Amino acid sequence: MKVEQRFTIKQTAEQTGMTEDTIRYYEKIALLPRAERKDNGHRFYRQEDIHTIRLLACLKKTGMPLEEIRPFLAVSADTDPAEYPELVEHLRSHRENIVSQIASLQQVVDFIDMKFEEGRYRRDCSDEGMDGAPENRLGESKPKPVSPSEMRYFSGATKAGSPLR
Amino acid sequence: MKVEQRFTIKQTAEQTGMTEDTIRYYEKIALLPRAERKDNGHRFYRQEDIHTIRLLACLKKTGMPLEEIRPFLAVSADTDPAEYPELVEHLRSHRENIVSQIASLQQVVDFIDMKFEEGRYRRDCSDEGMDGAPENRLGESKPKPVSPSEMRYFSGATKAGSPLR
DNA sequence: CTATAACTTGAAGTCGACTCCAAGTCAAGG
DNA sequence: CCTTGACTTGGAGTCGACTTCAAGTTATAG
Numbered sequence: 001m002k003v004e005q006r007f008t009i010k011q012t013a014e015q016t017g018m019t020e021d022t023i024r025y026y027e028k029i030a031l032l033p034r035a036e037r038k039d040n041g042h043r044f045y046r047q048e049d050i051h052t053i054r055l056l057a058c059l060k061k062t063g064m065p066l067e068e069i070r071p072f073l074a075v076s077a078d079t080d081p082a083e084y085p086e087l088v089e090h091l092r093s094h095r096e097n098i099v100s101q102i103a104s105l106q107q108v109v110d111f112i113d114m115k116f117e118e119g120r121y122r123r124d125c126s127d128e129g130m131d132g133a134p135e136n137r138l139g140e141s142k143p144k145p146v147s148p149s150e151m152r153y154f155s156g157a158t159k160a161g162s163p164l165r
Numbered sequence: 166m167k168v169e170q171r172f173t174i175k176q177t178a179e180q181t182g183m184t185e186d187t188i189r190y191y192e193k194i195a196l197l198p199r200a201e202r203k204d205n206g207h208r209f210y211r212q213e214d215i216h217t218i219r220l221l222a223c224l225k226k227t228g229m230p231l232e233e234i235r236p237f238l239a240v241s242a243d244t245d246p247a248e249y250p251e252l253v254e255h256l257r258s259h260r261e262n263i264v265s266q267i268a269s270l271q272q273v274v275d276f277i278d279m280k281f282e283e284g285r286y287r288r289d290c291s292d293e294g295m296d297g298a299p300e301n302r303l304g305e306s307k308p309k310p311v312s313p314s315e316m317r318y319f320s321g322a323t324k325a326g327s328p329l330r
Numbered sequence: 331c332t333a334t335a336a337c338t339t340g341a342a343g344t345c346g347a348c349t350c351c352a353a354g355t356c357a358a359g360g
Numbered sequence: 361c362c363t364t365g366a367c368t369t370g371g372a373g374t375c376g377a378c379t380t381c382a383a384g385t386t387a388t389a390g
Binding site for chain 2: 055058059061062063088091092094095098099101102104105106107108109111112113115116
């Protein structure tokens with residue numbers, strides 16, 4: 001058994017898809033804890049840290065601002081979230097955000113698919129698009145069109161008379 | 166039949182969830198076409214414009230930068246995308262982005278759900294998480310846990326001896 | 331007539347998230 | 361020895377996306 005692998009900032013950057021500068025920046029703003037240093041002062045990271053940074057990267061991809069990620073990371077490791085009741089609400093509410101973000105994204109995918117298929121309709125994409133029962137559909141392959149349920153299309157302004165509206 | 170409804174910038178802002186300032190800003194950077202003006206110089210918008218702005222809002226929610234939205238809007242109306250072959254590729258590639266964004270988001274949702282359910286595991290959330298066949302799953306209701314297929318969890322660094330790794 | 335509100339304009343300011351820079355340290359190779 | 365490369369630091373600069381500001385116009389109500 002090795003003593004526990006150590007990674008340089010460069011390796012860490014490669015493994016997490018961040019730049020070295022960004023990792024240092026996160027440390028600077030204390031989003032990440034101060035990394036351990038070797039004798040020469042160089043940072044080094046353990047597998048554990050890499051997982052944390054990956055989670056950070058993942059949250060960032062969901063459009064979460066850094067300040068919201070901050071409390072998230074506290075719970076990232078092996079902590080039981082129930083120990084931080086304050087964060088539990090945070091998590092739950094962010095989960096809702098994400099779910100609605102997914103719905104938004106799905107609408108855009110549907111919009112695009114529709115454009116491809118028919119090239120003429122417009123889909124409504126309002127904030128309240130998914131009220132009621134947000135039926136979950138997620139077709140990866142193109143031939144899957146839009147679900148028929150409760151949809152509102154971009155109507156109006158269809159120069160050549162639209163049937164409904 | 167009315168002459169066609171006209172909306173002030175304020176009403177438009179309300180209906181699209183943007184601020185008036187933002188709408189003016191988009192006009193300034195020519196993301197939106199110059200709005201028509203009344204005799205007194207005030208902007209007014211038609212239903213059609215509102216749809217366009219809604220689409221803009223929707224794309225923005227998916228994290229698309231304004232400069233990428235720009236060409237998108239060109240095709241938003243009643244245009245057939247096939248007439249703009251350049252945009253078709255754009256659309257297709259953005260669709261792929263979104264699909265992978267959805268996958269990312271879904272991972273975070275799964276991560277959160279797992280935290281809630283077990284409060285002890287860590288899920289991996291790497292960039293290449295969904296390679297191979299991106300099985301599409303999208304559970305809206307909480308009781309839906311994570312799909313069993315090809316998943317990598319946050320492992321490592323589990324202070325109290327982790328089983329695998 | 332005045333005051334309030336809803337708009338107009340261009341320009342300047344803010345904020346988050348990097349990204350780059352200059353100056354310095356340290357280790358290894360030629 | 362000097363150079364190259366990988367790092368360190370603090371601070372400044374950039375960029376996207378707004379947001380605020382100051383000054384002005386016009387319409388309506390009291």
